[in-house]
Amino acid sequence: MSNQFRCVKRDLQPNEKFDLIAIMFISIDGIDGCGKSTQVQLLARWFEQRGQHALTVRDPGGTTLGESLREILLQRVEIPLGSTAEMLLFMASRAQLVEEVIEPAIAKGSHVISDRYLLSTVAYQACAGGLDPETIWRVGEIATRGTSPDRTFLLDLDPDRAFARIQSKLDRLESRGLDYMRKVREGFLEQGKRLGARLVVVDANQTPQAIHQQIISSLVSL
8 A cells, every 4th residue: 555644543541531433534625735734644643642543545646546646637747637637537546545545444443534535626626627516526426436524624724825835846736826726715615515514614724733623623522
């Protein structure tokens, strides 16, 4: 398996008592620069401290196929990608991730925390990229075999603030600029409504620890 995810566990100490969280598939999403990756790792560490397995994955990526597709999608800008081809490559990576990693992990009793999932493709490739959202939801249902997160945390942040946080060279999607990212943000908020109570919108214009506290408060209240 790829080294882009990890399984973490820590044995409880004798005097520690926690109410265990039922096995969950969780996704953390939002525009680039919103702090997703930090929250994925903080949440995994929180589960670890409670003595529970937590597998972290990234989408696209997380498998040999997925990492190759991620390279093409984000870094190989010299390779032209039409909007439909781009969407389908994201779906191919996700399909492999679900079959090879996510479903087996859940079956073995591990939480799974994904850095992005299907909602991202709807926001980026439909709402900002011009494809039909309903079509992407339908293709996504096939690609994921109906495997959906029990809870999606959407880290909402103004694109201007998000871009100011990005330190590395911009990838293919980030290079599309602020107007594109504003449409992505609007897409997340609008299409996220489709998830109903499974979606939690978190103000990402806070410290990482404050965001983390909101996330775990939502989980322990289930």
